[in-house]
Amino acid sequence: FPGLADVSIPQDIPVEGEITVPVGSHSPDEDYSTLDEPVKDTIMRDLKAVGKKFVHVMYPRKSSALLRDWDLWGPLVLCVSLALMLQGGSADSKDDGGPQFAEVFVIIWFGAVVITLNSKLLGGTISFFQSLCVLGYCVMPLTVAMLVCRLVLLAGAGTVSFIIRLIVVGAMFGWSTLASTAFLADSQPPNRKALVVYPIFLFYFVISWMILTFTPQ
Amino acid sequence: SGAPAAEWGGFEDNMQSGGSAVIDMENMDDTSGSSFEDMGEMHQRMKEEEEEEEAESEAGAGEEEDGEFLGMKGLRGQLGRQVADQMWQVGKRQASRAFSLYANIDILRPYFDVEPVQVRARLLESMIPVKMINFPQKIAGELYGPLMLVFTLVAILLHGMKTSDTIIREGTLMGTAIGTCFGYWLGVSSFMYFLAYLCNAQITMVQMLSLLGYGLFGHCITLFVTYNIHFHSLFYIFWLVVGGLSTLRMVAVLVSRTVGHTQRLILCGTLAALHMLFLLYLHFAYHKVVEGILDTLEGPNMLPFQRVARDIPVVSNAVLNTTAKTIALTL
Numbered sequence: 001f002p003g004l005a006d007v008s009i010p011q012d013i014p015v016e017g018e019i020t021v022p023v024g025s026h027s028p029d030e031d032y033s034t035l036d037e038p039v040k041d042t043i044m045r046d047l048k049a050v051g052k053k054f055v056h057v058m059y060p061r062k063s064s065a066l067l068r069d070w071d072l073w074g075p076l077v078l079c080v081s082l083a084l085m086l087q088g089g090s091a092d093s094k095d096d097g098g099p100q101f102a103e104v105f106v107i108i109w110f111g112a113v114v115i116t117l118n119s120k121l122l123g124g125t126i127s128f129f130q131s132l133c134v135l136g137y138c139v140m141p142l143t144v145a146m147l148v149c150r151l152v153l154l155a156g157a158g159t160v161s162f163i164i165r166l167i168v169v170g171a172m173f174g175w176s177t178l179a180s181t182a183f184l185a186d187s188q189p190p191n192r193k194a195l196v197v198y199p200i201f202l203f204y205f206v207i208s209w210m211i212l213t214f215t216p217q
Numbered sequence: 218s219g220a221p222a223a224e225w226g227g228f229e230d231n232m233q234s235g236g237s238a239v240i241d242m243e244n245m246d247d248t249s250g251s252s253f254e255d256m257g258e259m260h261q262r263m264k265e266e267e268e269e270e271e272a273e274s275e276a277g278a279g280e281e282e283d284g285e286f287l288g289m290k291g292l293r294g295q296l297g298r299q300v301a302d303q304m305w306q307v308g309k310r311q312a313s314r315a316f317s318l319y320a321n322i323d324i325l326r327p328y329f330d331v332e333p334v335q336v337r338a339r340l341l342e343s344m345i346p347v348k349m350i351n352f353p354q355k356i357a358g359e360l361y362g363p364l365m366l367v368f369t370l371v372a373i374l375l376h377g378m379k380t381s382d383t384i385i386r387e388g389t390l391m392g393t394a395i396g397t398c399f400g401y402w403l404g405v406s407s408f409m410y411f412l413a414y415l416c417n418a419q420i421t422m423v424q425m426l427s428l429l430g431y432g433l434f435g436h437c438i439t440l441f442v443t444y445n446i447h448f449h450s451l452f453y454i455f456w457l458v459v460g461g462l463s464t465l466r467m468v469a470v471l472v473s474r475t476v477g478h479t480q481r482l483i484l485c486g487t488l489a490a491l492h493m494l495f496l497l498y499l500h501f502a503y504h505k506v507v508e509g510i511l512d513t514l515e516g517p518n519m520l521p522f523q524r525v526a527r528d529i530p531v532v533s534n535a536v537l538n539t540t541a542k543t544i545a546l547t548l
Contacts, residue, residue, distance in 0.1 A: 103390075103391050106391075107391055118329070118361075120322060121325055121361075122361070192332065195331065199365065199368070202365075205372065
């Protein structure tokens with residue numbers, strides 16, 4: 001580049017500056033290395049993130065916080081507690097009682113994986129783990145329904161209790177489906193929303209059905 | 218002009234070694250004839266060659282530094298390490314190439330490219346037998362509808378098993394339902410595809426999966442209705458009408474794509490038999506109430522079937538008992 005060969009700085013402008021280049025803004029992790037902080041801080045930070053996501057599920061607004069930092073702690077806790085509560089049959093019954101722990105676990109995770117793959121194949125823009133995160137967190141209303149059902153069944157197992165349980169489970173099922181649709185359907189092309197919503201509906205329907213038909217031994 | 222010439226020369230070198238327009242045929246995987254995949258392969262190889270060059274230049278620089286003060290022993294260690302490195306690189310490259318080729322979810326993407334209206338139209342069409350069997354009928358090679366129908370069938374089956382108090386001794390309710398439905402869909406599709414291959418029918422595997430999957434729509438309707446309304450004769454009516462319609466549709470489409478009377482007969486007979494028998498099986502194997510009624514056919518002076526419900530809500534128990542008693546009395 002011969003044209004630039006004779007660039008020179010006029011003598012009357014002082015040339016000054018720093019020799020060392022400032023490294024710029026650190027990411028928070030580099031500033032305080034999270035290895036040195038007390039364990040309580042780490043746990044509290046994660047718990048706060050999980051708690052914030054639970055609040056987002058309770059009031060499903062179109063916010064991106066659930067999607068941005070996904071985590072699978074919440075779904076794990078919900079899945080384990082739901083599976084524990086659904087373990088109805090007594091250990092010494094000779095036939096298959098209610099769904100076993102492993103069955104519920106497998107249904108929830110396998111179902112979530114299938115729905116995620118389906119939404120990706122239909123042209124979704126959401127990533128695999130983000131979708132798993134949303135579907136797992138939206139199981140929360142159904143876990144609450146399971147809790148309520150167990151309490152209602154403690155009082156008795158008659159027709160009235162069945163109707164109460166039906167209403168509660170139905171309402172929570174609708175809530176779960178609406179919450180997860182609010183997060184997931186936005187990532188789809190607009191004319192294919194129904195194709196994505198149907199498997200979600202089926203998934204939560206199967207879980208609701210497992211909750212509704214649960215009776216303790 | 219010495220400096221610019223060197224710069225331009227360097228640029229040229231880069232161009233030549235970065236990739237050539239000539240495709241090295243012996244390195245080509247003969248997986249498909251589509252040029253899209255060839256382009257992907259070439260692009261991948263170009264990227265990898267660049268990476269290799271970078272890695273080599275780095276390793277070369279490292280070698281020069283280390284070899285200086287490690288001497289002969291260092292040189293042999295360097296050689297060993299380089300060989301191991303190269304083998305690792307080659308292995309990694311092959312594995313990543315295989316992975317990006319086969320585990321790519323994009324292989325399935327064209328089969329899920331549907332609109333909701335199309336799915337609805339196909340669902341309704343699956344119950345309407347076609348009239349024109351001398352002209353090959355079009356089958357959409359789509360997998361979304363069939364997959365959703367199989368899952369719906371699983372859900373309906375679960376409901377039926379639970380309300381009929383089925384006892385599964387080995388395995389779980391969910392496992393049995395999923396295994397039955399998916400096993401039927403995949404297994405019978407493969408078997409029919411094999412038969413179609415023997416009988417020279419013009420149908421691909423995906424089309425077969427799609428055809429059979431949409432045929433399950435009739436099964437879903439029948440089971441959904443008859444698992445909730447427990448009339449014996451109602452099931453037979455639904456079996457003949459709904460099951461028959463969807464079977465006729467599948468059979469007509471297959472016939473339109475096959476030549477020769479014997480072949481047509483074989484294919485259609487097998488498909489019709491398997492399809493109808495599956496519906497029969499689903500109803501009888503997972504519907505204990507009906508089995509109990511069959512018991513009462515053996516002796517007219519036997520008591521009406523008394524079900525000892527284990528954990529069924531009282532509402533449906535009363536309905537079931539009343540139904541069983543009325544039917545036993547009318548027989």
